[in-house]
Amino acid sequence: MSDTTSPRFGLILIGDELLNGRKQDAHLPAMIPRFEQRGLELAWVRTITDDPELITRTLTETFASGDIVFSFGGIGATPDDLTRQCAAAALGLDIVLHPEAEAEIRAQLGDRLNAHHLRMGEYPAGSLIIPNPINRIPGFSIQQHHFVPGFPKMAWPMVEWVLDHHYADLQAPGVRVSQTLLLSDTSEGPLIPAMERLLSEFPELRLACLPNAEGKREVELSLKGEARRVAQGMDRLRELLEASRAAE
Structure with a gap:
């Protein structure tokens, strides 16, 4: 039995490579101890392909659930990075260039900046940024969903930042x-x-x-x-x- 008064945490792992065997997921085994250290636990995990219809349908369901969700992958600049657009579609929102994200991206890339790079700062309207301590290209949060890159070196400290800045009141280490x-x-x-x-x-x-x-x-x-x-x-x-x- 579980405490139904507490919000549930879930993970969405996005990428064809996770389901065709080219890559083994590293996020779940890394997240479990990070949650446990804070007195939190995961309720579910979904692994899905880079299929925009499936990503949108999955996010539509999880936005409606009220769960706190961390989504890994699909927020880069290449054509197969579709998570930002799918999140906007699931919420019925426009996707817009976030001014704080734009500032971070410009500061990181300088003269190397191009229009493709700025795509990584386009989120559903009303999103908040998640700082990226590795290369300053942010993730984003909206409606208790938190979107981070698929790269572990970047994703894991970004998840920790979200847990400690947005959900400190839910943490109860050792309890x-x-x-x-x-x-x-x-x-x-x-x-x-x-x-x-x-x-x-x-x-x-x-x-x-x-x-x-x-x-x-x-x-x-x-x-x-x-x-x-x-x-x-x-x-x-x-x-x-x-x-x-x-x-x-």
Whole structure:
């Protein structure tokens, strides 16, 4: 079970190369510890191709969800970089050159600047910029969606900046914890009544049941949530399991 009062965080990973095997995604494994360090967690991840219809449809759904979303990739200047236009289409907004983004791009490129470079500063009207500490070409934010480059060196500090500047009030490092209990000589079936009873008593905790994938009769039971309640829930889980064994 999860805390439905808290906003959910999601990731959108955009790029044909992620789905045809030319490139392995590095963003998800990098984001998980960054969220955990701040007492936050990811609720979902979508990986999609550079298809403008699919990108627009995906963003239309996620804008309507109320979730906080980080989108990686597709905000460069080449013809296959379509995320900016798709975000504008999903919101029914014009795409305009952002004055702060223009200033950053001009400052970075100087005499090398051309019209193609300025495309990278065109966002849906009303967007805010996300500073890029590597090359000063910003990302952008609108309606709790945050768009960053696909390059990890740039994207990851930009996500951290957004989390710490826009969502500091949601952070609670050390408050949410996870504890795991490894049970041997059992399968998940006999544990179901104890798990159901536990969740009825601790509905705010998230329980995960993971059987051994190598054929051993082992099951991991994990509880995640507020530290005090996780400790109480784990104690209660042990009691329920002990009572179950005694009744066999």
